[in-house]
Amino acid sequence: MLNVEGLTIRVGARAIVTDFSCTLEQGRITCLIGPSGCGKTSVLKWLAGILPPAITADGAITLDGQPIVRPHPDLAYQPQSDALFPWLSIAGNAALGLEMAGRSRKAARAEVVAHFGAFGLAGCEDLYPEQISGGMRQRAAFLRTIVQDSRFVLLDEPFSALDAVTRLRMQDWLCARLEASPRGVLMVTHDLHEATQMADRILVMSAGPGPLVADIPILTPRESRTEAALAETRTLLKSLLLET
Numbered sequence: 001m002l003n004v005e006g007l008t009i010r011v012g013a014r015a016i017v018t019d020f021s022c023t024l025e026q027g028r029i030t031c032l033i034g035p036s037g038c039g040k041t042s043v044l045k046w047l048a049g050i051l052p053p054a055i056t057a058d059g060a061i062t063l064d065g066q067p068i069v070r071p072h073p074d075l076a077y078q079p080q081s082d083a084l085f086p087w088l089s090i091a092g093n094a095a096l097g098l099e100m101a102g103r104s105r106k107a108a109r110a111e112v113v114a115h116f117g118a119f120g121l122a123g124c125e126d127l128y129p130e131q132i133s134g135g136m137r138q139r140a141a142f143l144r145t146i147v148q149d150s151r152f153v154l155l156d157e158p159f160s161a162l163d164a165v166t167r168l169r170m171q172d173w174l175c176a177r178l179e180a181s182p183r184g185v186l187m188v189t190h191d192l193h194e195a196t197q198m199a200d201r202i203l204v205m206s207a208g209p210g211p212l213v214a215d216i217p218i219l220t221p222r223e224s225r226t227e228a229a230l231a232e233t234r235t236l237l238k239s240l241l242l243e244t
């Protein structure tokens with residue numbers, strides 16, 4: 001279990017996040033939503049240990065009750081931008097996390113290339129990032145993150161550049177992967193449909209810096225999440241976002 005307590009993030013004297021707390025459990029998807037600029041990305045960057053030096057933060061983080069130093073191998077992070085290296089092929093980029101974790105280049109490449117079909121990247125193995133579309137780059141970055149062995153995954157709008165059908169496919173792929181290999185996921189999204197379809201719980205941040213506005217468990221099993229079953233939750237989320 002990953003626990004965050006009392007996280008406050010400041011840019012100079014200005015607080016952008018105040019008193020943020022959450023618990024991530026393995027096998028559960030937590031979606032983080034909130035208005036643009038409320039600090040969602042900053043929270044993920046803090047968790048990943050990559051906040052820029054100009055941004056300061058106070059807060060406690062523990063993994064199974066023990067404080068951890070980040071970057072940490074049990075926390076994989078996919079930034080909002082695809083952040084692919086232009087000089088590496090798509091297969092090379094996707095395999096990078098596994099290589100850094102100690103796999104040989106050949107083994108890492110074989111492991112990621114096995115998913116290229118499901119990710120709509122078949123035939124792109126030896127192309128470079130500038131040769132493929134933004135949606136394809138985002139899928140390669142997602143693959144690089146999700147194949148890692150980390151117990152927790154931090155995803156910042158991982159499907160924002162995808163068309164509607166591809167997005168649904170990737171959502172299904174992620175849910176199936178997590179069932180086969182349970183990990184804790186914290187995913188930022190602006191898409192209420194995505195959040196309610198995928199999440200076990202949804203954390204709502206406020207526009208102004210302040211504690212979470214709401215922490216909403218989604219109890220309906222994923223296979224029963226019809227439009228009707230989720231309508232009430234979506235209405236609640238919309239009204240919370242409008243209020244903030």
Ligand SMILES: Nc1ncnc2c1ncn2[C@@H]1O[C@H](COP(=O)(O)OP(=O)(O)OP(=O)(O)O)[C@@H](O)[C@H]1O
Nearest residue numbers: 011016035036037038039040041042043052054055
């Ligand atoms: N490097 C930085 N220097 C100065 N201010 C920053 C920096 N990074 C973020 N901020 C400010 O911190 C606040 C929170 O930004 P952040 O990107 O975390 O929000 P967000 O909720 O993820 O936004 P969005 O939904 O638009 O991606 C914003 O006011 C932003 O301008």
